[in-house]
Amino acid sequence: MLPNGSQSLSPAVLLSLLRRYWLLAIVLGLLGAAAGVASVIFGEPVYSARILLEIQGVSPEFLKNTYDPLAATYDSSSTGIQTQIILLKSGPFLRRVFERMQFDTVPAALLQTDLFGRLRRRLRPQSTAIGGGMKDAVQTAIASFDARPVNGTRLVELSCYANHPEIAANFINAVASEFIEDSTRTRTVSSRKTAEWLQGQIEETKASVKAAEERLQEFARKSGDAFASQGITVEDAKLKQLQSELATIQAERINRKARFDVVNTHSAEALPDLLPDSGLQRLTSQIADLSRDRAALLTTLTPSHAKVKRVQAQIDDLQATLQKETAAFSNRVRTEYETAVQREKLLRSAYTSQASQVTGQSDRAAEYTSLRHDVETLRQIYNSLVMQANQASVSNSVPIAPVRLVEPSMPAERPDKPRPATNIIFGLLAGLMGTAAIGFIREKTDKRVRSPEIVRELLHVPQLGVIPSASAGTYSQRPGRFLARLSRRPGAAVSNNTVVPVDSHSSLSLTAWGPTRSSLLVESFRSTLASLFHSSAVSPKRIVVTSAGPAEGKTTIIANLGFALAETGRTVLVIDCDFRSPRLHHELGMPNDWGVTTLLQTDDQTSEYSTADCGLLVRPNLYFLPSGPSWTDIATAMHSDRFRQLLARAQTLFDVVLIDVPPVLAFADARYVARFSDGVVLVLRSGVTYTRDAVETYRRLTEDRIPILGTVLNDWSGSTTEARRHYYYYARSEK
Numbered sequence: 193m194l195p196n197g198s199q200s201l202s203p204a205v206l207l208s209l210l211r212r213y214w215l216l217a218i219v220l221g222l223l224g225a226a227a228g229v230a231s232v233i234f235g236e237p238v239y240s241a242r243i244l245l246e247i248q249g250v251s252p253e254f255l256k257n258t259y260d261p262l263a264a265t266y267d268s269s270s271t272g273i274q275t276q277i278i279l280l281k282s283g284p285f286l287r288r289v290f291e292r293m294q295f296d297t298v299p300a301a302l303l304q305t306d307l308f309g310r311l312r313r314r315l316r317p318q319s320t321a322i323g324g325g326m327k328d329a330v331q332t333a334i335a336s337f338d339a340r341p342v343n344g345t346r347l348v349e350l351s352c353y354a355n356h357p358e359i360a361a362n363f364i365n366a367v368a369s370e371f372i373e374d375s376t377r378t379r380t381v382s383s384r385k386t387a388e389w390l391q392g393q394i395e396e397t398k399a400s401v402k403a404a405e406e407r408l409q410e411f412a413r414k415s416g417d418a419f420a421s422q423g424i425t426v427e428d429a430k431l432k433q434l435q436s437e438l439a440t441i442q443a444e445r446i447n448r449k450a451r452f453d454v455v456n457t458h459s460a461e462a463l464p465d466l467l468p469d470s471g472l473q474r475l476t477s478q479i480a481d482l483s484r485d486r487a488a489l490l491t492t493l494t495p496s497h498a499k500v501k502r503v504q505a506q507i508d509d510l511q512a513t514l515q516k517e518t519a520a521f522s523n524r525v526r527t528e529y530e531t532a533v534q535r536e537k538l539l540r541s542a543y544t545s546q547a548s549q550v551t552g553q554s555d556r557a558a559e560y561t562s563l564r565h566d567v568e569t570l571r572q573i574y575n576s577l578v579m580q581a582n583q584a585s586v587s588n589s590v591p592i593a594p595v596r597l598v599e600p601s602m603p604a605e606r607p608d609k610p611r612p613a614t615n616i617i618f619g620l621l622a623g624l625m626g627t628a629a630i631g632f633i634r635e636k637t638d639k640r641v642r643s644p645e646i647v648r649e650l651l652h653v654p655q656l657g658v659i660p661s662a663s664a665g666t667y668s669q670r671p672g673r674f675l676a677r678l679s680r681r682p683g684a685a686v687s688n689n690t691v692v693p694v695d696s697h698s699s700l701s702l703t704a705w706g707p708t709r710s711s712l713l714v715e716s717f718r719s720t721l722a723s724l725f726h727s728s729a730v731s732p733k734r735i736v737v738t739s740a741g742p743a744e745g746k747t748t749i750i751a752n753l754g755f756a757l758a759e760t761g762r763t764v765l766v767i768d769c770d771f772r773s774p775r776l777h778h779e780l781g782m783p784n785d786w787g788v789t790t791l792l793q794t795d796d797q798t799s800e801y802s803t804a805d806c807g808l809l810v811r812p813n814l815y816f817l818p819s820g821p822s823w824t825d826i827a828t829a830m831h832s833d834r835f836r837q838l839l840a841r842a843q844t845l846f847d848v849v850l851i852d853v854p855p856v857l858a859f860a861d862a863r864y865v866a867r868f869s870d871g872v873v874l875v876l877r878s879g880v881t882y883t884r885d886a887v888e889t890y891r892r893l894t895e896d897r898i899p900i901l902g903t904v905l906n907d908w909s910g911s912t913t914e915a916r917r918h919y920y921y922y923a924r925s926e927k
Contacts, residue, residue, distance in 0.1 A: 208643055209631060217627040224623025228616035233311050235615075237607035241360035242351045243368050244342070244598035247273055273341045273348060276595070280339045280350070280371060288374075289366050293330045329354050333363040347598070357603035364601045375594045390581040397577055401570040408563040434543040441539055445532040452529040455522045472521060475514040482507045641881045647903050650883055651890050656873065656902035657720025659749065660712050661909045705755040717752040720904055721760075724753075724873065732870035732901060734839065734849045738862040740885040741855050742773075744877035745906035750852045751779040753873075758814035762847035765807050767817045769853045769865055771826045774819035776852050780810050787820025791838055792829040798841040806842050815846065830864060839868050856889045863896050871901035878908040 279285060336353040350367055354360035486503045493500050641647060644658050705714060725731050737750040750766060757764040768776035769788060777784040791798075791806075807815030829835060842849045851869065853862040866872050872893060876886055893900055 209635070213627055213631045216630065217624055220623035220626045220630075221620050222623070224619035224621070224626070225616050226619070227622075228619030229612075231615050231619070232610045232612045235610040236355060238353045238355060238609040239357040239360050239604045240351060240353050240608040241357070241364040241601045241604065242349060243364045243601040245276075245348045245350065245368055245371070246596040246598055247276055247346045247348060248594050248596055270341070273346070277339045277341065277348060280348075280367070281337070285371070285374070286334050286337065286367075289363070289370050290330055290334060292366055292370060293363060294326070326359070329356060329359045330363060333360055337363075337367070353608065357605075357607075361601045361603045368597050368600075372595045372597060379594060387581065387585065390577055394574065394577045394581060397570060397574045401567065401574050404563070404567045404570050408560075408567050411560060411563055431543070431547060434539065438536070438539045438543050441532065441536045445529070445536050448525070448529040448532045451525045455525050471517055472514065475510055475517060479507055479510045479514065482510065639883045640879055641876050641883055641886060641905070642878050644905055644908070646883070647876060647886075647905055650886060651874075651900075651903060653874075653890070653900050654723065654902035655905070656723040657716055657904050658908050659716050659720070659745070659904060659906045661878070661907045705752070705759075713752070714756075717749075717756045721753060721756040724901060730870075733847070734843055734851065734869040735901065736851045736853055736862065736866045736869045736872045737875060738853045738866070738872060739855050739875040739877070740857050740881055740889040742858065744855070744875050744881055746855075746875040747775045747779055747852055749873075749875050749904055749906060750850050751776060754780075754810075754814050754816075754850055757848050757850075758811060761813065763803070763813050763815070763845075764848050764850065765803075765815045765817060765842050765846040766810075766850045767807075767842070767852065768819040769830075769851050769861065771819050771823070771861075772854055772859065776816070777818045780816050782808055782810065782816050782818060784818045785821065787818030788838070789820035789823040789826065789829070791817075791820075792832070792834055793823070798834070798837040801841050801845070803845050806838075806845055817842075830861065836868060856892060857885055863892065863898065866893070866898045867896070869898075871899035873901050874903045875906055876903055877906045880907070 333352040333354045337350070338352070339348055339350050341348055350364055352360055352364050352367075354363065482503055486500060486507065489497070489500050489503065495501075495504075641650070644655055648655055724735075737746050737753070739746040747770070754764050754766040766776065766780070767788065768774050770776070771789065774784060803815060807817040810816050823829065839849070839851075851865055853865050856862045862872075874886075874889060874893075890900065
């Protein structure tokens with residue numbers, strides 16, 4: 193929700209906000225910029241220093257042929273670089289750098305030659321000295337020290353801040369130098385210790401291998417020739433061979449059993465299709481070909497023909513041969529299956545016998561296998577240790593710098609903080625943001641109607657017109673030549689270069705509707721009148737003009753609408769039914785010693801009233817019925833039949849009847865009188881009417897089922913662009 197209930201920040205609303213808060217924006221912007229300048233002058237200059245370190249990764253081909261216990265530390269991947277960063281930021285490492293920096297001399301005072309530096313030196317002479325000495329300066333650098341990787345590279349950026357450029361540069365260089373030396377020293381010490389440990393392990397493992405080989409040889413001598421190669425006994429080898437043969441014959445038996453089952457379960461004619469056999473398939477194919485030939489002959493010949501008989505004889509011979517071959521094939525499948533079953537029985541018996549012999553030697557074989565496994569394991573460990581010792585010797589002899597300094601840091605020429613341009617711009621933006629915050633809070637707390645867009649979005653009823661402000665806004669945007677030209681036009685009331693307000697008692701309505709009738713006020717009422725009679729299919733005849741609260745300009749609106757209607761040729765009656773605070777007679781310059789109260793107290797027949805009896809002639813076609821002398825029992829009179837008859841008679845005598853009633857929220861008169869009308873015109877005053885009052889008025893009229901013809905926004909101060917557009921057209925109309 194935007195200010196005043198607006199749902200969208202339209203250009204008109206934005207221009208209105210800028211016009212109302214531009215001075216505050218300038219003041220707060222200048223104050224913010226001044227605060228930025230003050231922060232630069234009175235702020236402590238801080239200088240930064242940066243340096244790049246390259247993490248040297250070890251070549252994978254080199255690592256294959258060498259052994260380095262710190263190879264993971266030299267890894268240039270993201271994990272390896274993060275490890276190096278953690279080591280750089282560790283407390284013990286930074287303490288060593290701090291102790292190293294204690295021996296450095298304090299640099300000379302800074303000579304600040306720029307504009308802000310000269311101002312700082314003049315206003316704060318102590319700012320050129322290094323406050324707290326070398327110790328505090330180094331501690332500041334340590335507190336601001338940071339190390340971060342450069343994405344996509346093997347580089348690590350080191351940075352720090354200090355109140356002197358030389359201290360910052362010397363500290364960051366000391367960090368890089370100490371880290372490089374520490375990495376090299378750590379690698380050397382670790383490599384030496386690793387080599388010593390490997391040599392001791394080699395000697396110990398060599399003795400263990402010799403002892404294990406002696407135990408294996410002693411066991412083999414005691415066992416005789418019972419063990420073949422690879423620790424397997426002769427009986428085990430025989431058992432494995434029998435097991436392999438038994439598996440083969442079982443597979444063969446299963447295959448032959450399947451063929452045998454097919455032969456036993458299917459007819460002889462189906463065997464050529466189920467079991468592949470070249471002889472049977474050839475005979476079957478020949479019989480099929482001869483059958484097709486016989487069928488072709490029968491299409492033209494009889495079965496007793498010689499050709500048909502000859503083909504039939506060949507088919508009979510082939511079928512006889514097929515039966516013999518099928519029987520022989522079945523006997524052969526049966527014989528093969530029985531042979532396979534017999535061989536499986538024999539092999540299973542031999543395997544069972546051999547397995548019983550092997551079981552008796554299983555304990556000796558397990559012991560032999562264990563001894564042999566120990567020997568092989570110790571030999572592998574020994575060979576691995578020897579290879580690692582050789583690799584460590586090679587890697588130690590090759591110089592590898594795990595960390596490289598790309599370029600040493602130099603003292604900065606200008607401070608990093610404060611930055612004059614950044615501080616001033618930030619202060620300016622802070623001032624503008626403060627303006628926006630103040631404006632937002634004011635607009636959120638100010639619930640008054642201020643623009644036509646808000647009225648449309650708030651009530652969702654037709655907006656008949658917008659009446660410009662005569663005291664500020666549209667007329668006063670150009671107080672020089674614009675007011676001078678406006679004052680020379682007939683129809684404008686100007687006194688001491690000030691336009692008379694709409695709601696003044698000087699009868700601006702009579703003055704504005706002078707001979708020329710070409711002011712902005714007059715045209716705005718003409719536009720309102722056009723919207724009123726074109727917004728509905730049926731032109732209203734009895735129109736009630738009211739507002740949510742007092743002092744919103746409804747009396748001025750109804751008077752000017754009467755003038756606008758009269759110049760269209762319609763006969764118009766304006767009735768003042770605001771008995772509690774009548775002001776319409778002042779606006780029209782008419783007396784109030786006779787009016788509605790007078791007619792309500794007489795006994796004359798309303799049906800005999802003429803136009804002269806119902807109102808005073810203000811100008812051609814425009815009649816006015818004042819409220820009349822005050823009457824204490826006016827509420828009873830308004831609810832009488834005579835009041836309704838008076839309104840009905842006025843409708844028959846005049847083309848349009850305009851009725852001025854009290855505000856809706858103040859009294860119930862408006863809601864009662866509106867029931868005898870064709871609709872209500874609701875007047876809202878810009879900057880005066882609260883949105884909640886407008887919504888409540890709309891709700892009450894809607895609940896009473898009173899048609900709302902539309903709204904009129906009064907006393908609106910348009911933007912400069914809109915004022916110029918209106919002034920252009922009306923200035924040209926004077927020529």
